[in-house]
Amino acid sequence: MIKTLLIANRGEIARRIIRTCKALGIRTVAVYSDPDANAPHVREADFAVNLPGATPSETYLRAGLIVEAATKAGADAVHPGYGFLSENADFARKVQAAGLTWVGPEPDSIETMGSKVAAKKRMAAAGVPTLPELDPETVTEFPVLIKASAGGGGRGMRIVREKAGFADALASARREAESAFGDPTVFCEPLLEHARHVEVQILADTHGTVWALGERECSIQRRHQKIVEEAPSPAVTGDVRKRLFAAATAAAESIGYVGAGTVEFMLKGEDFHFLEVNTRLQVEHPVTELVHGVDLVEWQLRIAEGAKLPLEAPEPRGHAIEVRLYAEDPANDWRPASGTLHRFHVPGDIRLDSGVEDGSEISVFYDPMLAKVIAYAPTRAAAARKLATALESARIHGLITNRQLLVDILRNDAFLDGDTHTGFLAEHDFTRTVDPQPFALAAALAQAATRRIGTLPLGWRNVRSQQPTAKFLFGDTEIEVEYDPEQATEDTVILDLDGVKTPFRVARYGDLVEVDSPRGSVSLKAVPRFPEPETKLAPGATIAPMPGTVVRVSVNQGDHVEAGTELLVLEAMKMEHRVLANNAGTVTELLVEKAQQVNAGDVLAVVEES
Template identity: 40%
Template sequence: MFRKVLVANRGEIAVRVMRACEELNVGTVAIYSEADSESGHVRYADEAYNVGPARAADSYLDHEAVLEAARKADADAIHPGYGFLAENAAFAAKVEAEDGITWIGPSSESMETLGEKTKARRVMADADVPIVPGTTDPVTDPDEVRAFGDEHGYPIAIKAEGGGGGRGMKVVEDESEVADQLESARREGEAYFDNDSVYLERYLEAPRHIEVQIIADQQGNVRHLGERDCSLQRRHQKVIEEGPSPALDDDMRERIGEAARRGVKASDYVNAGTVEFLVEGGEFYFLEVNTRIQVEHCVTEEITGIDIVKWQIRVAAGEELGFSQDDVEIDGHAMEFRINAENAAKEFQPAPGGKLTTYDPPGGVGVRLDDALRQGDTIVTDYDSMIAKLIVHGEDRDECIARSLRALREYDIEGVTTIVPFHRLMLTDETFVAGEHTTKYLDEELDRSRLEEAQEQWGTEETASGDDEEVVEREFTVEVNGKRFEVNLEERGAATLPTASGGEGSSGRPEPAGGDSGGSEAAIEGDGERVAAEMQGTILSVEVEEGEEVAAGDVLVVLEAMKMENDIVASRGGTVTQIAVSEGESVDMGDPLVVLE
């Protein structure tokens, strides 16, 4: 077994992995960006190292910075969690090449084969796993998309090779959208996955999203741990997952599980992973393989009693799986609720941040809470919107729903807007309770006014992260050779301390990447309409030029926020008189982007 594992991630998944390490008597190492210097995963770890500024590309995605932290900590293994570098075959290969450091995950070769969707489709087709009609080679020319549409019809899904969770996927409704959507999918793939290669699939109109958890050891044993239903999604992002699926009969359940095992075994895969399928019209089709642990792995753990993360670590250390396929039994029903800092009533708009003035999670029989937070923490909005995961287990689906409602009523969060009201609504929604929802239900069928009513009835609003308390506790971070040490200072009635920039501040936390977090410093001239940022993020591209005439609905700026590409559009026609931002610049909610007259 390993001595010390560096977890190359943040937040609740980092804490989840560290807890597994603790139970295996393995030391833990955290990494953190400047934005995360006070985050929960840093508090939990045995030791922690700074890997760079707030921008993920300069910290959590910096291969050399992460490897250097592992060397300094003398870690003998790296666990990537999910997101960030978890499915980066190039990084996995670098870890594999390091003397004395083991990669906890599938090999870089397997990640490269199954992580790129066209290669995975070929592997699965060869293993007699049904696949959605589509291309097995990358597509670069709009004419190729048009030809596919002529053969298979519209809509068409254009998907990034390295994408997932809706990121890097664009839907082409008709031929007029081909060029723009192809360019957008390639740009998003390059921005998030450093890979602009895309492929095509027939876009299924109303499928169920079913995924099968697998684990495989170095001795050639492959097990599947049953399926999860992840059909309740908004903009292709999962919000509630459950297992087993209410939509499958025993025959299809068996066929999907065996198809997942067959495909994984054919690829010589080792460690944990998930094979995802779309189910429609009584048939199932391979979608993709996630070569990592997933957000919703907790659902499977609750209904099987198998600790998937601990088995990830054991398999990487060379241990053989200690259970057969026949030993895997499904007990009861489980649901996972992503507690995101979002406002469901405003198209799931990410909250701008806030301080957890109250944070009192639920408990009791069958309730599990995976988080990295405590009361008084400030929400970090630089990466994604998820602040916790609530997992509930019951003897059957009915009890699971009733217990989930009880737990959500107990979950007391104040200071930041969350989607807890949305979850409470869904557990009383006839379509969801009946298990008849598809991946299109939230985006296309649910009455939006019900979300507004739920938010008004059960929601809380975010508060400013600052306060006016007379007692000021300052937490300073001191780093020696990249390792983090904390110094706490409490002041009563003292004047504020000057910051390095000469201003006033209330903590020693480093500034986010790019310096002033206030975003654009451009002076706004004229009296035209100011189009402002709807959320904190980074400018991915500016789509207009000064002097250009635009119409209502035209895209002005593409803003990267919460790992998603967001089009900022003109609400009315006019002339662009000023552009206040540039590509790569960080902006806060409310910062001016473009002026129209």
């Protein structure tokens, strides 16, 4: 019996595992990096051990240090969560060699599936349909998909549609794979256009029982990483479901799988092909739990203790949809955001698996996912409506997020019809323009309400020569509004907009003003009445959009470039981000070099306009 469990992970999944352990009466040990010292998962665990350092390579990826922490804290078992070392066979062996229970499949199964190249060969031999593998050195037909052999999560993956961009994409994929997984090996497959990403949850015990616990649809992705997941799939019925379950079961049995895992497929029409086996718990496991009425973490622990599964898996009921809420800007090439999350509240009858709370610091060192928001209902349409309403009503202050994009997806007609595929975001226009004027007016009125002398607003005059004004920045745009301070309220302002009364909720954090309403949410920056003089940037200066590491410099000083030319590539939050020239001209200054660390706002290069 497991008495004390060390969770070799952080954030949302660590809190998720702690929740089940508390229900089962199992003590928990958290590990944490220096930036995570005050994180919720550290506080919620019974014990916590520091992993000195900040980056994953210094902390959560150090197998020996984590095993040492487990021994020091008196743990008798280790759960890896997902990501980091969860699919590392050597880590699993180190845990077992230390006399600890490994909550996961056998290391040999992990190793067999750890290389996607070897895994495809193994699955083909087991009769599971696979796509042909293409040698990156001899690819001649396009489009193709480049994929990292040693990992997932969209890292080390690139779509290439013509030969001209193949060499650069291949080098970039290898670089990202090396950084994320410590292995630069990649391979290629023919790209299946308009195909769906469908996966089957498997659960297997040590006594020979294997469950195919329903399928999940995970087709809506950005950067080849899922952002909307649901169970069951709106595209899978009857014979296709039987064949998917049979293929997933055959895959598990062929490698003697034990525990929770996922077999992923690409589905086009009624034909499907094997993608990979994830030998761990998936990020999207909550939708399966809600539809099938099981706790997958509990079953992972019970199987590790030797328990038997019932012979038949529970039947599915209803529909569940999950969205991944990220601190990132969808309108700006999914640029991740870091900093203080001042307010985080999602209302409604939903499940919220989050790694953050009010006041959490979002670090540049880890994935920018804030939470998974999940809705369950008797029907797919009802689940989508419930989830969209909860997200729209949320108060998320301090960082830009993909919240509005998720709401718009859930209300999109094609999505509601179940017409989704991996190119869904590229096929639909989700750009949205917001008129910031009423939000700024609400912010000015709320601000005036807090500035009173007795019952009179600050600035009140018996005979007024002009209306008071306030200025705000909406992005780079300055907005000036006039207002009547005698009509002000403190944190909720109701404006009559063309005969429609609309409430605006206003929250202030220093000079940051967050305004939420049924029309959307807007972040404003208050402009002081007497602003400090600012340092002017040189014309054509390109600044770092975020903290990161320079992994490639693509131009030389003196080069002529066009607007949109790649100047360099930054790595931040485990992904590569291209920095492009804002204008055509000559690179007169190049202020960084490969492997250099930069801060947000640092000048990287100057392109003098032609």
